[in-house]
Amino acid sequence: MKLFNQARCVCFQNLRKWRTNYRIWVIAIILILLTHYYTKEIVEFSRQIDVEVSPWLFPFLFSQKYVKLLFLFPLLLLFCDAPFIDENQPYVIARSGRTSWSIGQISYIVIGSALYFLFLMILTIIINLFYIQFTFEWGKVLGTLANTNAGQIADIKMVISRTITHYFTPIQAMWFAFLLSWLAGVFLGLLIYVVNSLSNTRIFGVLATSFFLVFDATITDYYELYRFSPVSWSSIDRIDIEGLTQMPSITYIYIAFAVLIIGLILSAILINRKQSINVLPPI
Amino acid sequence: MSTKQVFSSTVFYLSIIAVTALSFLSVWSDLTETVGKGGSVVYFFELFLGLSLFKKLVVLFVALPYVSSFCSDWKYQYIKPVVIRTGVKKYIWSKIFTCFLSGLLTVFCGLLLFFFILSLKMPIFPSEHIESITGPPFSPLIDGNFPILYLILKGFIFSMAAALWAVVGLTVSAFIPSHFVAIATPVIASYVLEEFTSIFPKWLNLYLLTRSANVLNQGPFVSFLYFCTIFLLFAALAGFLFDYQVRRRIRNEVV
Numbered sequence: 001m002k003l004f005n006q007a008r009c010v011c012f013q014n015l016r017k018w019r020t021n022y023r024i025w026v027i028a029i030i031l032i033l034l035t036h037y038y039t040k041e042i043v044e045f046s047r048q049i050d051v052e053v054s055p056w057l058f059p060f061l062f063s064q065k066y067v068k069l070l071f072l073f074p075l076l077l078l079f080c081d082a083p084f085i086d087e088n089q090p091y092v093i094a095r096s097g098r099t100s101w102s103i104g105q106i107s108y109i110v111i112g113s114a115l116y117f118l119f120l121m122i123l124t125i126i127i128n129l130f131y132i133q134f135t136f137e138w139g140k141v142l143g144t145l146a147n148t149n150a151g152q153i154a155d156i157k158m159v160i161s162r163t164i165t166h167y168f169t170p171i172q173a174m175w176f177a178f179l180l181s182w183l184a185g186v187f188l189g190l191l192i193y194v195v196n197s198l199s200n201t202r203i204f205g206v207l208a209t210s211f212f213l214v215f216d217a218t219i220t221d222y223y224e225l226y227r228f229s230p231v232s233w234s235s236i237d238r239i240d241i242e243g244l245t246q247m248p249s250i251t252y253i254y255i256a257f258a259v260l261i262i263g264l265i266l267s268a269i270l271i272n273r274k275q276s277i278n279v280l281p282p283i
Numbered sequence: 284m285s286t287k288q289v290f291s292s293t294v295f296y297l298s299i300i301a302v303t304a305l306s307f308l309s310v311w312s313d314l315t316e317t318v319g320k321g322g323s324v325v326y327f328f329e330l331f332l333g334l335s336l337f338k339k340l341v342v343l344f345v346a347l348p349y350v351s352s353f354c355s356d357w358k359y360q361y362i363k364p365v366v367i368r369t370g371v372k373k374y375i376w377s378k379i380f381t382c383f384l385s386g387l388l389t390v391f392c393g394l395l396l397f398f399f400i401l402s403l404k405m406p407i408f409p410s411e412h413i414e415s416i417t418g419p420p421f422s423p424l425i426d427g428n429f430p431i432l433y434l435i436l437k438g439f440i441f442s443m444a445a446a447l448w449a450v451v452g453l454t455v456s457a458f459i460p461s462h463f464v465a466i467a468t469p470v471i472a473s474y475v476l477e478e479f480t481s482i483f484p485k486w487l488n489l490y491l492l493t494r495s496a497n498v499l500n501q502g503p504f505v506s507f508l509y510f511c512t513i514f515l516l517f518a519a520l521a522g523f524l525f526d527y528q529v530r531r532r533i534r535n536e537v538v
Contacts, residue, residue: 026467033474283463
């Protein structure tokens with residue numbers, strides 16, 4: 001119990017630093033701008049046809065090619081300084097012990113990633129609040145864009161996937177989009193953490209993660225390759241629901257994420273036990 | 284000294300290559316579909332200018348060579364020996380000039396490289412329906428003696444806009460001396476100010492000015508001079524703010 005209490009303190013100390021960290025504020029601003037840019041056309045379309053849009057835009061946010069790259073890039077910036085060894089950390093390690101410290105930092109990645117996607121999800125609603133009608137249905141606007149070619153005619157960049165509106169209710173889609181994005185975020189954060197801890201630098205973790213981001217962007221429409229791209233698993237329109245495509249099933253995605261994340265957590269704890277503590281300047 | 288610092292930096296040359304790479308990436312799907320089927324350099328350049336988010340990312344590379352230089356000077360106090368030897372005014376305005384120049388050259392050279400590589404594979408202008416791709420104020424240049432001027436002037440205006448955002452980044456770095464903020468500011472400022480100025484008359488709309496839109500209904504050279512003047516004026520305005528804040532910092536008025 002003491003171990004987890006110490007880990008909790010380490011984790012919350014990292015989160016408390018967000019308030020005074022300009023990097024976090026810049027990331028928040030970038031996310032606001034990106035969300036505004038990608039949702040404004042749908043809102044504009046809804047104003048043109050004089051029908052308010054439902055608030056369930058988050059599941060479609062990453063649907064366009066390369067867009068996921070843009071939305072996950074700030075996440076990479078959030079964790080780019082992993083394993084988060086600033087001037088204060090040697091004292092924290094001395095007081096908590098390596099294992100508690102390590103679990104605390106891993107918990108920080110898990111919670112930080114959840115907060116990131118939660119913020120993004122809330123943003124899609126808040127930014128367009130005045131043009132939104134609260135309903136538990138997909139609504140006329142999203143329904144029209146998913147089932148007709150109105151989106152192409154109105155030149156809307158965000159693709160409203162028919163697969164999502166057909167197979168999921170809005171709440172289900174929001175939940176699964178959040179859950180899978182969160183798992184992908186945790187995977188990316190842990191990957192940066194492990195690679196940076198191994199190499200004792202900040203660059204190799206970012207490079208390894210960038211590889212997965214770019215890989216996802218380049219394999220669009222190559223269904224058979226989605227199985228090897230954890231970043232692609234965060235899109236619910238890239239899941240094989242009826243077993244008719246070469247895309248990975250939800251069971252495959254859950255198992256693969258579990259194996260990858262548990263593997264990375266264990267590696268992180270093992271590496272941290274023998275890692276030399278080098279304080280690097282803040283980014 | 285500042286200019287030498289930029290030209291001797293590898294980051295400057297890497298940023299030029301990154302601008303070219305990003306330009307290719309932004310039109311890649313269309314490029315692979317239309318190569319050998321009548322694509323042209325002008326078509327792909329106009330396509331690139333139309334993809335506003337990739338345009339914003341270009342601004343990110345503008346920031347890399349020099350925008351965070353004031354942060355380093357301030358953080359490690361390199362500023363002191365330089366200011367003692369040159370004076371505050373020269374220090375400040377050389378920073379602004381170098382930042383503008385580095386931003387301008389990064390994008391302009393990157394775009395020239397983009398045009399050059401594309402021109403190896405396809406004609407610069409399409410053989411027919413050119414009017415559907417190009418428009419005033421620079422379209423009359425295509426019928427003149429140097430049609431290539433169309434691409435060069437449009438690319439130059441886009442580079443001037445990018446250089447303006449670099450100076451804005453430098454200015455903000457004087458208020459918040461953080462490398463991360465300095466590099467991210469040009470992207471954020473360009474988006475916010477372009478959205479904000481969309482409520483102004485179109486001759487002050489930065490989004491239209493960056494795209495060299497026909498905001499004056501004048502000939503190519505008057506329009507070109509107007510675009511350059513506006514971007515220089517805005518850069519000077521940002522420069523004055525930078526000047527104000529750096530002087531305050533040097534006088535220890537900022538806690």
